[in-house]
Amino acid sequence: MASSNDSIQKTIIVALSLCLVCSVFVAAAAVGLKPIQNANKDLDRKRNILSAANMLDPSKSVDEIFSSVEARIVNLQTGAFATQAELQAAGIDPVAYDQKAAAKNPQLSVALSGENDPAGIKRRANFSSVYLVKANNALDKIIVPVHGYGLWSTMYGFIALQNDFNTVIGFGFYDQGETPGLGGEVDNPNWKALWQGKLVYDEQGDAVIRLAKGGVDSSDPQAAHKIDGLSGATLTSRGVTHLVQYWLGEEGFGPFLAKLRSEGVQ
Structure with missing residues (x-):
């Protein structure tokens, strides 16, 4: 025993x-x-930012290309670049800032619901990273992060604009879980190429860029603001429209881009 x-x-x-x-x-x-x-993780982030701006070059490393990109923090509540005092008061390290985590923190974000949340994100961080690309000491393009809900998932991506802060250079998602072959076509290079040259704002300054169900009619007076919708993926297409209009609208980067347009980069 x-x-x-x-x-x-x-x-x-x-x-x-x-x-x-x-x-x-x-x-x-x-x-x-x-x-x-x-x-x-940092290399992948840089690659996604550069990809949205069509800046990837197989002959150069990602870090080499990204050296021309300046990361800044924007205060979405004021529509201006965040000051050092604002960042210190919020306890934000600009280098290590995690916008996803900030959106979950009630101290660093605002709650959204109903008509105030067309993108279905529930909370919006008070601060956001933006990426400036300069050429000859002048701003050449700007890349901003966007996200919103599609059919099955929250889609995260970047949209790049020319220095008129209206014309799209490129757009793409780096994280999405939509239906392969349908909503998942947001990753299709041919579809993403349709965004290039499209205009975000109308003459009144409203963000009207959208996906068009059934495709864009070239004779449509609003064709410059429209991109072909995703065939068989109505809800994903609607989600893309909502998230782009939200983030480039008055509750997102709209006031900030308007300020840049009138005052330039400070």
């Missing part, structure tokens, strides 16, 4: 020791790989 008990105790001790050793190795691996994971 004692021998049997000893055997059980030894088995338990061996199992616990093995678990302890494995947990130490897993923890060490996680800590050791963290810098690599963060570097890969």
